[in-house]
Amino acid sequence: MRPQPLTIVLALLSGLASGHAQSTQPSFDVASIRPSQREVGPDYNNQITYVPGEFTGRNVTLKRLAADAWQCQLNQIVGPAWLDHNEYDVSARVPDGASKEQIRLMLRSLLADRFHLKEHSETRPMRVYELTTGQGGPRIHPVEPGGATTAGLGFHFRGEMRQFADLLAVQFSIPAADDPSLPVRAGGSPIPVIDKTGLPGIYEFSVNLQPELGTDAFTAWKRALEEQLGLKIESRTAEVAVVVVDDAAKIPSEN
Numbered sequence: 001m002r003p004q005p006l007t008i009v010l011a012l013l014s015g016l017a018s019g020h021a022q023s024t025q026p027s028f029d030v031a032s033i034r035p036s037q038r039e040v041g042p043d044y045n046n047q048i049t050y051v052p053g054e055f056t057g058r059n060v061t062l063k064r065l066a067a068d069a070w071q072c073q074l075n076q077i078v079g080p081a082w083l084d085h086n087e088y089d090v091s092a093r094v095p096d097g098a099s100k101e102q103i104r105l106m107l108r109s110l111l112a113d114r115f116h117l118k119e120h121s122e123t124r125p126m127r128v129y130e131l132t133t134g135q136g137g138p139r140i141h142p143v144e145p146g147g148a149t150t151a152g153l154g155f156h157f158r159g160e161m162r163q164f165a166d167l168l169a170v171q172f173s174i175p176a177a178d179d180p181s182l183p184v185r186a187g188g189s190p191i192p193v194i195d196k197t198g199l200p201g202i203y204e205f206s207v208n209l210q211p212e213l214g215t216d217a218f219t220a221w222k223r224a225l226e227e228q229l230g231l232k233i234e235s236r237t238a239e240v241a242v243v244v245v246d247d248a249a250k251i252p253s254e255n
Contacts, residue, residue, distance in 0.1 A: 025105040028055070031092035032255045033114050039087045055103060057090035062115060062248060065090070069107040070243045073166055073192045075126070079245030086250055114252040123239040129172065129193045131165050131225075132232050139230035142201030154208035161203060165195040168233070174217035192240060197231065205229065 036059045039045070045059035048068060057065065063083040067074050077083065092110065094103055111117040143158075157164055169190040207224050218233075225231040 025109045026095070026098070026102055027109045027113075028092040028106045029095055031090070031110050031114075033088055033090045033110065033252045034255070035251065036087040036089050042084075045087050050100070050103065053094050053096065055090070055092045055094055055107070057088070059087040060090060061085065061087060062111070062117075062245075065107065065111060066117070066119075066243060066245065069104050069111060071104055071162070072241070072243065073169055073190070075169075075190060075192045076240060076242045077245065078124075078242050079248070082250060083245060083248070088252065111248075114255075115248045116253070117248040118246045119243050120246060121241060121243055124242050126238060126240045127191055128236050128238050128240060129168070129191060130196045130234050130236050131161070131168065131193055132196045132234070133199070134226055134230045134232045137230055138197070138199060139228070140199075140203050140205050142199070143204050154206045156204075156206045158204040159202060161197050161199045162195045164203070165193040168221065169193040171221055172218045193233070194238070194240075 040059045046061060046064040047058040048060060048064065049056045061084050063074055063077045063079070065088075066077045066083070070077075074084070090110075092106070094106070098106070157167065169192055172193070173190040207221075207228055209220050209224055212220070222233050225233055
């Protein structure tokens with residue numbers, strides 16, 4: 001049965017709208033952004049790190065930076081093809097006590113200032129996956145603030161559920177393996193995964209995936225989500241908020 005259109009009202013919509021008030025947004029204390037000396041490609045780029053007092057990105061694309069700034073997935077950033085190819089190195093000093101939301105606003109200011117990025121928001125119909133809790137409830141629990149990382153067997157994750165949804169979007173794009181001796185990589189443009197779990201906080205868990213020949217990543221993950229995490233994934237057609245990049249410079253202005 002073909003899924004019926006479903007309108008998803010995202011918190012992102014309010015975030016997109018606020019993106020136009022550049023003059024009132026906070027900014028980084030100091031920021032450096034330059035084209036990467038050596039591009040590494042999509043298998044290794046887009047390394048972003050948040051640590052107290054600092055935001056860094058190595059070989060990050062402008063599409064990845066915009067996705068972080070507007071808290072959305074790569075498919076929700078629309079613009080010229082080079083946004084997802086040109087790579088940059090970013091280092092910025094974050095004011096003490098800044099929240100993640102404030103850092104995202106600082107990143108928007110940085111993109112507007114150095115790339116002269118101009119954008120607008122709209123909604124477009126897309127196929128999406130909705131990540132929700134299962135009928136019996138989630139089997140995962142938020143970690144205590146400052147809790148140490150405890151890696152277990154299998155696929156390990158630590159972060160917010162929105163970040164987990166981003167990760168699943170890439171994982172679901174990995175095709176079925178026909179030859180166990182050959183590596184399988186994600187292909188094509190990932191379908192957005194929307195976090196509808198309503199689970200706040202930071203989570204840490206490991207997933208024991210049991211891939212089989214001829215079984216794609218979505219099928220393997222769907223089974224693991226239900227059996228091990230108490231989560232559910234479903235396909236929908238939805239009106240999804242997107243950020244349309246109207247104009248941006250390929251070379252950022254001087255630091």
